[in-house]
Amino acid sequence: MWDDVSVFLAVARSGSLSGAASALSIGLATVSRRVERLEAHLGRPLFLRHHTGYRLTEDGAQLIERAEEMEAAARAFGTGLPEAPEVSGTVRLATAENLATALILPALPRLRRAHPRLTLEIATDIATVNLHRRDADIALRMIKPERGHVSVQRVGTLGYGLYGAPSYLEGREVIRELDLEHDDLIAWAEGYSHLPAAHWIERALRGRAPALATTSLAAQVTGCAAGLGLAVLPHLLARPRDLICLDAELGIDQPIWLVTQTDLASSRRVQAVASFLREVVLEQRSALSEAGT
Numbered sequence: 001m002w003d004d005v006s007v008f009l010a011v012a013r014s015g016s017l018s019g020a021a022s023a024l025s026i027g028l029a030t031v032s033r034r035v036e037r038l039e040a041h042l043g044r045p046l047f048l049r050h051h052t053g054y055r056l057t058e059d060g061a062q063l064i065e066r067a068e069e070m071e072a073a074a075r076a077f078g079t080g081l082p083e084a085p086e087v088s089g090t091v092r093l094a095t096a097e098n099l100a101t102a103l104i105l106p107a108l109p110r111l112r113r114a115h116p117r118l119t120l121e122i123a124t125d126i127a128t129v130n131l132h133r134r135d136a137d138i139a140l141r142m143i144k145p146e147r148g149h150v151s152v153q154r155v156g157t158l159g160y161g162l163y164g165a166p167s168y169l170e171g172r173e174v175i176r177e178l179d180l181e182h183d184d185l186i187a188w189a190e191g192y193s194h195l196p197a198a199h200w201i202e203r204a205l206r207g208r209a210p211a212l213a214t215t216s217l218a219a220q221v222t223g224c225a226a227g228l229g230l231a232v233l234p235h236l237l238a239r240p241r242d243l244i245c246l247d248a249e250l251g252i253d254q255p256i257w258l259v260t261q262t263d264l265a266s267s268r269r270v271q272a273v274a275s276f277l278r279e280v281v282l283e284q285r286s287a288l289s290e291a292g293t
Helices: 002-014 017-024 028-042 058-076 097-114 196-205 217-225 235-241 268-283 285-289
Strands: 047-050 053-056 089-095 118-123 138-141 150-158 160-164 186-188 212-214 231-234 244-247 254-261
Touching: 002 017, 002 028, 002 053, 002 058, 017 028, 053 058, 089 097, 089 268, 097 118, 097 217, 097 235, 097 268, 118 268, 138 268, 150 268, 150 285, 160 235, 186 196, 186 217, 196 231, 212 217, 217 231, 217 235, 231 235, 235 285, 254 268, 268 285
Parallel strands: 089 118, 089 138, 186 212
Antiparallel strands: 047 053, 138 254, 150 254, 160 231, 160 244
16 A cells, blocks of 8 residues: 555656656556556545646645644654664584685675674585585585475586696697597595595596596695696686696586575575575686686
8 A cells, every 4th residue: 555655656746657757766667567556445536637737636735734644653664673683693504625625715894894803614624514414504516415304506617627737738749639548637635535626637537547646626726836737726726826727618517506404594694694605606606616727
C-alpha cells in the first residue's frame, strides 16, 4: 500500500508521471500502474489527466494530508532502533596453503579493519579438516564436497601452467618451446600422485626420473625458481616469481569452491568471512586464472 501512496505523492508534487518516475528512480509504466491500482482500490479517480500534466481531483486533494502523514511515519519507522551488534567471534577457515599465503593473507587487513573483533582461524592442513565433522565453519577449496549438510558456491578458477626460470630456460636452444623428452622436471613425491599436477608430470616423464620430487608446492616453486627444472605451478604462485610459462593449456585448471556449513549460513560472522572471500577471489581472478609472461 505504501508503495502506491508514495507514487501518488510524487505525481501530485511533480504534476507528471515522468517527474514522479525520475524522483523515485522507477519506470514510467510502474508509476502509471501504481496510480491506477490505488485509484481502483479507493474506487475513485485521484487525478485529472491533461496533456499538460496530472492535476489532483477534489478527492485526491483531500488525501494529500493523510499521504504525507504516512510518508512521515515511513521515514520514522527505522529511527530509534538499536544499531546491529558488531560482528565478533571466531570463524575457522579451511583452505589450501597456496590460497592462504598468496591470496587470503595479503587481503586480510581489510577484513580486520571492517570487523576488528572478528578472529579468523586458518587451517591449511585440509587433508585432516572435515566440514562434515565441523572441523571448520567455512572452506575455500578446489574439491567440491559431494555429501554433507553444506552450501557450495563456485567462486573462481585456479589456473595452472608449465613454468621455468629464466636461468634454466636460457640454457635451452629455444626458450619457449617444449622439449619434454630432454627437459628436467620437478615432480611430486609418493603419496601425492592423486594431484592433477602430479598426473601431468608423470605422463611427461614417461618413466624418467625427475630432477626433484617434493611434498609441498612451496618447495616446487622454490626449486623451479632456482633453475632445477620445469614445474607445473598455479599462476598465482608463479607470476610473482617472474617464472616463464611455456604452456598454459595443461587441462588441469581447478574450480575454486566456497563451502559453508548450512546451519551457519545465517551467522553474521560467517557471512562476513564468506563475503570477504568472494570479493578477494573476484578481485584476483586474473592472477588466479591467467598465465604469467
